[in-house]
Amino acid sequence: MNSSAIWALTKRELIRFLRQRTRVIGAVGQPVIFWILFGAGLRTSFKAPSWAEGLSHTVTYQEYFLPGVAALIVLFTAIFSTISIIEDRREGFLQGILVAPVSRLSIVLSKLTAGTILAILQAGLFLAVGPLLSMIGIGPEIDVSWTLPRILMAAAFLMLIAAELTALGFIIAWPMNSTQGFHAIMSIFLMPMWLVSGAFFPGGDSGWLFWLIRINPLTYGVAGLRRLLYQDVLPVTPELPSMPVCLLVTTATTVLLTLISARMVSRPSVHNAA
Amino acid sequence: MSEFAVIAEALSYAYGSCRALEDVEFSVPHGNLFGLLGPNGSGKTTLFRLLSTLIPIQSGMLHVCGLDVATCQSDVRRQLGVTFQSPAVDVRLTVRENLKCQGSVYGLSGAALNTRIGEMLDCFNLADRASTLVGELSGGLKRRVELAKGLLHSPKVLLLDEPTSGLDPRARQDFWDLLLKQVRSQGTTVVVATHLMPEAALCDQLLLLDKGRRVATGSPFDLQSKLSGERLTLRLRDAAVSQTAVEDLLQCKTVRNANQLSLRVSQPAEQIAMVMNRLGDEIIGLELTRPSLEDVFLELTGRSLVSGGEDHE
Numbered sequence: 190m191n192s193s194a195i196w197a198l199t200k201r202e203l204i205r206f207l208r209q210r211t212r213v214i215g216a217v218g219q220p221v222i223f224w225i226l227f228g229a230g231l232r233t234s235f236k237a238p239s240w241a242e243g244l245s246h247t248v249t250y251q252e253y254f255l256p257g258v259a260a261l262i263v264l265f266t267a268i269f270s271t272i273s274i275i276e277d278r279r280e281g282f283l284q285g286i287l288v289a290p291v292s293r294l295s296i297v298l299s300k301l302t303a304g305t306i307l308a309i310l311q312a313g314l315f316l317a318v319g320p321l322l323s324m325i326g327i328g329p330e331i332d333v334s335w336t337l338p339r340i341l342m343a344a345a346f347l348m349l350i351a352a353e354l355t356a357l358g359f360i361i362a363w364p365m366n367s368t369q370g371f372h373a374i375m376s377i378f379l380m381p382m383w384l385v386s387g388a389f390f391p392g393g394d395s396g397w398l399f400w401l402i403r404i405n406p407l408t409y410g411v412a413g414l415r416r417l418l419y420q421d422v423l424p425v426t427p428e429l430p431s432m433p434v435c436l437l438v439t440t441a442t443t444v445l446l447t448l449i450s451a452r453m454v455s456r457p458s459v460h461n462a463a
Numbered sequence: 464m465s466e467f468a469v470i471a472e473a474l475s476y477a478y479g480s481c482r483a484l485e486d487v488e489f490s491v492p493h494g495n496l497f498g499l500l501g502p503n504g505s506g507k508t509t510l511f512r513l514l515s516t517l518i519p520i521q522s523g524m525l526h527v528c529g530l531d532v533a534t535c536q537s538d539v540r541r542q543l544g545v546t547f548q549s550p551a552v553d554v555r556l557t558v559r560e561n562l563k564c565q566g567s568v569y570g571l572s573g574a575a576l577n578t579r580i581g582e583m584l585d586c587f588n589l590a591d592r593a594s595t596l597v598g599e600l601s602g603g604l605k606r607r608v609e610l611a612k613g614l615l616h617s618p619k620v621l622l623l624d625e626p627t628s629g630l631d632p633r634a635r636q637d638f639w640d641l642l643l644k645q646v647r648s649q650g651t652t653v654v655v656a657t658h659l660m661p662e663a664a665l666c667d668q669l670l671l672l673d674k675g676r677r678v679a680t681g682s683p684f685d686l687q688s689k690l691s692g693e694r695l696t697l698r699l700r701d702a703a704v705s706q707t708a709v710e711d712l713l714q715c716k717t718v719r720n721a722n723q724l725s726l727r728v729s730q731p732a733e734q735i736a737m738v739m740n741r742l743g744d745e746i747i748g749l750e751l752t753r754p755s756l757e758d759v760f761l762e763l764t765g766r767s768l769v770s771g772g773e774d775h776e
Binding site: 209 | 541568
């Protein structure tokens with residue numbers, strides 16, 4: 190592993206991102222619009238999950254949805270970051286890196302670092318600005334008296350989710366030749382994965398949906414983020430796992446996905462030759 | 464250290480059931496400009512990929528600077544500079560940013576890297592374009608950036624795959640002038656895959672490939688000297704009309720290219736006289752030259768270099 194090589198490749202990703210402004214709009218715009226519109230539309234019909242019953246205040250839909258939107262921004266950023274693998278391959282840049290004397294893990298880590306930096310910047314921006322939308326009347330009142338340690342913890346956890354989702358995107362993007370293929374996977378796998386993570390709606394107390402939510406690793410990311418963003422201490426329920434469990438599952442998934450990515454990259458293949 | 468920069472023995476490669484390279488053997492002395500010459504589908508791109516460590520060694524042996532490509536991939540990569548046929552520069556980065564990224568990936572840093580970038584920019588006449596986005600450069604300049612990128616870390620062996628494809632003759636000439644000046648002064652070994660005659664003619668040694676097999680090796684001069692006779696090129700008012708007449712008259716095959724007919728002749732004086740007598744008014748010009756590398760290839764394989772076989776690359 191070579192840290193200056195990782196940083197050089199990361200820097201390249203960041204420069205490319207800054208020179209393609211539309212990517213920012215794509216990754217942040219849609220989740221924010223979802224948040225405002227779903228929040229407004231579902232406000233009256235939303236039934237708060239069972240764990241919210243004992244809280245000091247009623248959880249509105251927009252408040253419930255807040256960590257989910259942050260997770261969606263992270264997901265979109267991870268997707269855009271890893272789609273660049275397919276572009277790099279097509280444009281020829283990738284094979285130039287593959288013949289260079291850098292460890293294959295460094296190549297993966299540079300993508301993860303860039304994806305993570307971009308994701309927490311954008312999700313962080315949303316979390317900082319989102320609650321202020323209530324001032325102009327399109328968001329609900331959200332208690333934003335977050336303390337510095339809490340912000341740092343939330344940022345650190347957001348980083349972990351970002352690394353997890355970027356590694357997942359890497360595994361999907363690596364074998365692909367076209368960005369269209371990636372969009373298909375995004376529609377039938379990544380978006381549903383986000384939908385059944387407790388981000389968009391609480392699951393029931395039983396049935397297939399309940400189990401789907403429990404086996405989804407992203408559930409633990411969203412739940413952990415929810416715990417760090419809410420002022421109240423939330424109870425532990427099957428759909429809202431405890432913080433140590435959230436941390437453990439998210440870390441383990443991130444490490445596993447990163448190792449799989451590095452393994453994929455180290456296999457020499459015709460696919461890598463343009 | 465071995466006296467050869469690259470050694471290949473019994474090298475074979477297959478994409479599934481499609482055999483792309485069979486039992487190829489060659490060696491490249493240090494500091495040599497070595498050409499892989501063949502039409503599309505001849506296996507030269509496969510050989511190039513094996514050399515650049517992009518695809519695994521399936522059978523046979525390939526050594527670069529005394530290192531086994533099959534087992535010491537990452538050490539081999541350190542010795543190599545690679546310029547692919549498809550561009551490997553990032554078009555959204557400036558020339559300098561591209562070189563910086565490349566240098567860091569190859570372990571250069573700080574002042575040493577900046578000095579080296581300055582040298583490369585000067586050497587390839589790119590200094591005034593350092594802050595331009597690569598995407599805004601002309602094709603010829605882009606190729607020079609590729610080359611500067613490939614040579615930035617002073618590799619022992621530079622691999623070039625069809626380095627001037629898509630360039631006009633002038634840009635091609637510039638590219639080679641700059642490249643040769645640089646590699647000759649540094650003693651860099653260069654392996655270049657090409658199907659262009661003028662490029663092949665510049666090489667010290669050539670490996671002629673056809674359908675994945677080695678056809679011949681040797682210097683361009685040696686290869687050309689093996690062929691007897693000469694090449695006659697006729698420029699005609701209407702080559703399509705005159706082609707049959709010329710072929711009937713001289714009892715040989717001709718190759719037509721626009722209004723030019725080209726053929727091998729063994730007794731040029733008599734044969735030119737015959738053509739002049741018969742088609743005098745039709746002829747605009749004629750030229751007699753030594754056999755080209757194209758002729759060598761045609762003679763050895765019965766196939767033309769330009770219109771290749773099936774393309775599986």
